[in-house]
Amino acid sequence: MGATLAVARRELAGYFATPVAYVFIVIFLVLSGALTFTLGGFFARGQADLQPFFNFVPWLFLFLVPAITMRLWAEERRLGTIELLLTLPIAQWQAVLGKFLAAWAFCAIALALTFPLWITVNLLGDPDNGVILAGYAGCLLVAGAYLAVGAALSALTKNQVIAFVLAVAVCFVFAAAGSPVVTEFLSQRIPVLAEVARQLSVTERFGGFQRGVIALRDIVFFASFIGFWLFANAVAVDHRKAD
Amino acid sequence: MPALIEIERLTKRFGSFTAVDDVSFAVDRGEVVGFLGPNGAGKSTTMKMLAGFVTPSAGTARVCGHDVVDEPVAVKRCLGYLPEGAPTYPEMTVSGFLGFVARVRGYRGSEAEDRVARAMRLTSLEGVRLQPIETLSKGFKRRVGLAQTLLHDPPALVMDEPTDGLDPNQKHEVRELIRAMAPEKAIVISTHILEEVGAVCTRAVIIARGRVVVDATPRELEAPGKTLDEVFRELTLGSAREPALAATEAA
Ligand SMILES: Nc1ncnc2c1ncn2[C@@H]1O[C@H](COP(=O)(O)OP(=O)(O)OP(=O)(O)O)[C@@H](O)[C@H]1O
Numbered sequence: 001m002g003a004t005l006a007v008a009r010r011e012l013a014g015y016f017a018t019p020v021a022y023v024f025i026v027i028f029l030v031l032s033g034a035l036t037f038t039l040g041g042f043f044a045r046g047q048a049d050l051q052p053f054f055n056f057v058p059w060l061f062l063f064l065v066p067a068i069t070m071r072l073w074a075e076e077r078r079l080g081t082i083e084l085l086l087t088l089p090i091a092q093w094q095a096v097l098g099k100f101l102a103a104w105a106f107c108a109i110a111l112a113l114t115f116p117l118w119i120t121v122n123l124l125g126d127p128d129n130g131v132i133l134a135g136y137a138g139c140l141l142v143a144g145a146y147l148a149v150g151a152a153l154s155a156l157t158k159n160q161v162i163a164f165v166l167a168v169a170v171c172f173v174f175a176a177a178g179s180p181v182v183t184e185f186l187s188q189r190i191p192v193l194a195e196v197a198r199q200l201s202v203t204e205r206f207g208g209f210q211r212g213v214i215a216l217r218d219i220v221f222f223a224s225f226i227g228f229w230l231f232a233n234a235v236a237v238d239h240r241k242a243d
Numbered sequence: 244m245p246a247l248i249e250i251e252r253l254t255k256r257f258g259s260f261t262a263v264d265d266v267s268f269a270v271d272r273g274e275v276v277g278f279l280g281p282n283g284a285g286k287s288t289t290m291k292m293l294a295g296f297v298t299p300s301a302g303t304a305r306v307c308g309h310d311v312v313d314e315p316v317a318v319k320r321c322l323g324y325l326p327e328g329a330p331t332y333p334e335m336t337v338s339g340f341l342g343f344v345a346r347v348r349g350y351r352g353s354e355a356e357d358r359v360a361r362a363m364r365l366t367s368l369e370g371v372r373l374q375p376i377e378t379l380s381k382g383f384k385r386r387v388g389l390a391q392t393l394l395h396d397p398p399a400l401v402m403d404e405p406t407d408g409l410d411p412n413q414k415h416e417v418r419e420l421i422r423a424m425a426p427e428k429a430i431v432i433s434t435h436i437l438e439e440v441g442a443v444c445t446r447a448v449i450i451a452r453g454r455v456v457v458d459a460t461p462r463e464l465e466a467p468g469k470t471l472d473e474v475f476r477e478l479t480l481g482s483a484r485e486p487a488l489a490a491t492e493a494a
């Protein structure tokens with residue numbers, strides 16, 4: 001575990017050593033704030049909650065998270081440091097997990113920095129803070145899911161642009177799978193798949209958290225989803241590391 | 244007792260191209276093997292397989308008795324490996340980077356600090372310890388890589404062109420360092436500087452086009468009144484000409 005954390009710590013410090021971290025955080029805060037107050041009708045709704053904010057977060061992450069993950073392995077290959085990292089005495093899954101944890105912690109920091117929104121609703125009204133907390137937990141799990149996808153895809157290619165586009169595309173599939181457009185289309189033609197799509201949809205699962213419901217099966221879903229993609233990541237690293 | 248580094252019929256194919264072809268040799272404690280060969284001969288690929296970075300297509304290697312394929316982590320624990328080009332994380336400071344390597348290698352607290360300090364002393368890096376690596380000159384960057392290799396005082400060392408890019412004084416320092424460590428360690432260095440072989444190596448293994456063409460002491464190589472340069476050229480050019488000759492004969 002110590003080695004995994006050492007990798008995570010180095011990685012996280014690496015984010016803040018470059019402008020990437022600051023650009024990401026500023027864009028995330030500006031966009032989430034702007035969308036919440038304009039399109040989300042934060043004030044106009046006359047309700048003290050963060051629903052408009054939580055509506056946008058998964059879609060913002062859809063583009064922002066791949067921007068973090070695209071360099072995760074591609075950068076190591078470009079610098080040649082992947083050879084250094086993978087010849088240190090750690091198992092491959094430890095390197096994979098360490099990088100993932102760093103990226104996840106980074107997303108947690110970005111989410112935590114939206115606290116002024118939370119303060120605002122608490123000043124303006126009397127929100128159910130339990131629901132808000134569940135919503136934040138859901139956001140973090142969605143970020144984790146997208147990160148796991150993006151990290152695995154970045155291990156497949158040296159090219160950061162390809163890594164980004166692939167990650168957005170695959171994350172979009174899992175985000176849109178539960179949307180009415182997709183499920184209605186499927187239920188008219190292949191009803192079995194409609195249910196599968198809903199089950200696999202990240203946004204559908206997130207909906208529960210957003211309503212303040214933390215269901216065990218949703219947590220199990222996210223855990224297995226992330227686990228599966230981390231496993232794919234380790235396999236991809238193992239096969240493509242020296243190419 | 245088996246040698247610290249044993250390479251047995253190691254082979255690596257990239258598609259239909261064989262980069263390393265049936266290479267075998269062993270390195271015992273106290274030996275410094277100079278691994279020579281022209282560009283593209285397969286030196287780095289062999290070393291990457293020793294370090295567990297590239298998976299062999301056939302054959303195997305053992306470091307400190309551990310198989311590189313079956314027990315990669317045990318191999319990495321007892322091996323100091325300097326990859327070609329000495330890659331490091333550019334945004335980190337020298338001591339930050341070495342501290343990271345120490346932590347991944349399982350050292351904590353004052354032991355980690357001692358290890359880092361010792362590695363920096365061996366490679367004369369104390370003066371730049373707080374400088375980001377990207378702001379260092381090429382030779383200093385290489386020394387950071389070297390420090391990383393020596394940090395855990397490993398019994399086996401595999402270094403890919405350790406003196407590349409160093410000034411003459413530093414080359415001398417690194418050779419002295421290798422000579423000083425030699426009695427307790429098994430060392431493999433690849434190099435294009437043939438004088439280095441005479442200066443530090445107890446044995447030279449020359450490969451060309453993936454195959455071992457010579458495994459001898461530097462003295463044996465020079466014996467027939469030729470310089471190492473001439474011997475190297477003869478051995479490696481000779482084998483490079485073969486396919487062309489074979490093709491003309493066939494036609
Ligand atoms: N990932 C790879 N895919 C395909 N071919 C490769 C790969 N890595 C190395 N090769 C080929 O294998 C051969 C041996 O390369 P290697 O880097 O081991 O040579 P070398 O002896 O270290 O040369 P140099 O002295 O230039 O460092 C080269 O022809 C190289 O093009």
Ligand SMILES: [Mg+2]
Pocket residue numbers: 286287288327403
């Ligand atoms: Mg090489």
